[in-house]
Amino acid sequence: MHEHRRVLLMMETSRSYGRSILRGVAKYARAHGPWIFHRPAPFYWGNTGRRQFLERFLRLDLDGAIVREQSRREWTDRLLSGGLPVVVAPYSEPFAGIPNILTDDRAIGTLAADHLLRRGFRHFAYCGFGDAYFWSRRRGRSFCDRVKEAGFEPHCFDFDHSKPASERSWQSQQRTLVDWLKSLPQPVGLMACNDDQSQCVLEACKTAELHVPEQVAIIGLGNDDLVCDMATPRLSSIALSAQKAGYEAAAVLDRQMQGQSVAAPTIVVRPSHVVARQSTNVFAVEDRYVLAALRFIHRRAGKEALQVDDVLDAVSISRRSLYDRFARTLGRSPHEEIQRVRVDRFTRLLVTTDLSVSQIASALGCADAKNLAxxxxxxxxxxxxxxxNLHGRR
Incomplete structure (x- = not known):
C-alpha cells in the first residue's frame, strides 16, 4: 500500500451529475488523504482507444478506482476482474458483488409526479430510454405508479433500442417522438427520465408546434444547469444529492483499500428538491379564482408570512367559496398550499446553503423558527x- 492512495477516476465530466460525484470524492480526499488521482487524458490527445487506455491503467500500481460503467460493459468487467477495490456507477444494470452508486429512482419518479399533480394536471406522460437503462425503467414505473394512485392513467414513450445502432438515428427517433406528443391529451404534465431527454422533448414540442408549458409541461432529472438554463423555455428539474454520494463512495473505497469488508453496499443518490423553472411554470386549472389565488400564493408565500386573508383580498372572493373551489379543483385548502410553498422554499435553502434554521426562517418572513421547523x-x-445531513452538500 502506498503512502498516498493512488486512485483511478473514470467519471463523465460533461454533465453536472459526474462533476458532483467527483467534487464529493475530492472533498473526502482532502479531509482523509491526500490521494493521488489518475484520470483519462483530455479528448484532444485522441491517440488511445478505450480498451488500450484501460489496459494501460491496469498495469499501474493502483490502490482503487471509482468509475462510470464504460460504453461497452465488458470493458468495465475487465477492470473489475483485476481484484482492485472499485466503486462503480452503472448505466445498463447494477454490478453484483461490488459497491454501486445508484439513484433512488422510486423517490425521483414520485417527486416528479407530485410536482405536476400539485400544478393541477389531469393528464400525464413519461418519456424514457426504454429497456436499455434500468434507471429509466425504474423512474418511469415509479412516476406511473404515483399518477395511477392519484386516479389518472399515464401515457409512456420509450426510445426504440431494439434496432442495431447503425439503423438508429436521433432524427428518426425525434420524428416518432413528435408524433407521440401530438397524440397526447392536453394540457399534459410530462416527466423525462433525465435532463438530456427533457431537451429532446422540448425540441420535439417546437417541431410539433406545441407550447411549453401551456400545452406540455416538462420536468427532468439531474438539474444540470447548462442544459436547463440554456433551453428556451428554461427546464424544470429534480436536484440530486450527487456530491454527498461522491463523498460516501470515496469513504467506502477507502475502507476497501484498507482491507475492510464493506459487504458491497449501495451508495444512494437521493432527490433533494424540485428546481422549478419556466417549463412547469403553469397551473392546469380552469377555475379563474383558484388560478389567481395560486399565482398570488406562489409569488408571495416563499418570501413573506402570507395568510389566507391576504389571498382573499387579492382575489376578491369569500373564504367559503375559495375553500370549496380549492377542494374541488386541487383537493387541498389555500392554507395547505401556502404551507407547501413555504416548505418547498425552506427545503431548497436547507440543501443548497449553509444558512441556519433561524436565518432561513427570516428569509421566509417567519418570526418563529421553532414553529417552522x-x-x-x-x-x-x-x-x-x-x-x-441526508440531502445536503456534505
Missing amino acids: RYFKRATGMTPLSYR
Missing part, C-alpha cells in the same frame, strides 16, 4: 438537521 418535520417526517 416543527411544521417542516410534520411535512417531511424529518427534522431540518436530519434532512440536511
Whole structure:
C-alpha cells in the first residue's frame, strides 16, 4: 500500500451529475488523504482507444478506482476482474458483488409526479430510454405508479433500442417522438427520465408546434444547469444529492483499500428538491379564482408570512367559496398550499446553503423558527438537521 492512495477516476465530466460525484470524492480526499488521482487524458490527445487506455491503467500500481460503467460493459468487467477495490456507477444494470452508486429512482419518479399533480394536471406522460437503462425503467414505473394512485392513467414513450445502432438515428427517433406528443391529451404534465431527454422533448414540442408549458409541461432529472438554463423555455428539474454520494463512495473505497469488508453496499443518490423553472411554470386549472389565488400564493408565500386573508383580498372572493373551489379543483385548502410553498422554499435553502434554521426562517418572513421547523418535520417526517445531513452538500 502506498503512502498516498493512488486512485483511478473514470467519471463523465460533461454533465453536472459526474462533476458532483467527483467534487464529493475530492472533498473526502482532502479531509482523509491526500490521494493521488489518475484520470483519462483530455479528448484532444485522441491517440488511445478505450480498451488500450484501460489496459494501460491496469498495469499501474493502483490502490482503487471509482468509475462510470464504460460504453461497452465488458470493458468495465475487465477492470473489475483485476481484484482492485472499485466503486462503480452503472448505466445498463447494477454490478453484483461490488459497491454501486445508484439513484433512488422510486423517490425521483414520485417527486416528479407530485410536482405536476400539485400544478393541477389531469393528464400525464413519461418519456424514457426504454429497456436499455434500468434507471429509466425504474423512474418511469415509479412516476406511473404515483399518477395511477392519484386516479389518472399515464401515457409512456420509450426510445426504440431494439434496432442495431447503425439503423438508429436521433432524427428518426425525434420524428416518432413528435408524433407521440401530438397524440397526447392536453394540457399534459410530462416527466423525462433525465435532463438530456427533457431537451429532446422540448425540441420535439417546437417541431410539433406545441407550447411549453401551456400545452406540455416538462420536468427532468439531474438539474444540470447548462442544459436547463440554456433551453428556451428554461427546464424544470429534480436536484440530486450527487456530491454527498461522491463523498460516501470515496469513504467506502477507502475502507476497501484498507482491507475492510464493506459487504458491497449501495451508495444512494437521493432527490433533494424540485428546481422549478419556466417549463412547469403553469397551473392546469380552469377555475379563474383558484388560478389567481395560486399565482398570488406562489409569488408571495416563499418570501413573506402570507395568510389566507391576504389571498382573499387579492382575489376578491369569500373564504367559503375559495375553500370549496380549492377542494374541488386541487383537493387541498389555500392554507395547505401556502404551507407547501413555504416548505418547498425552506427545503431548497436547507440543501443548497449553509444558512441556519433561524436565518432561513427570516428569509421566509417567519418570526418563529421553532414553529417552522416543527411544521417542516410534520411535512417531511424529518427534522431540518436530519434532512440536511441526508440531502445536503456534505
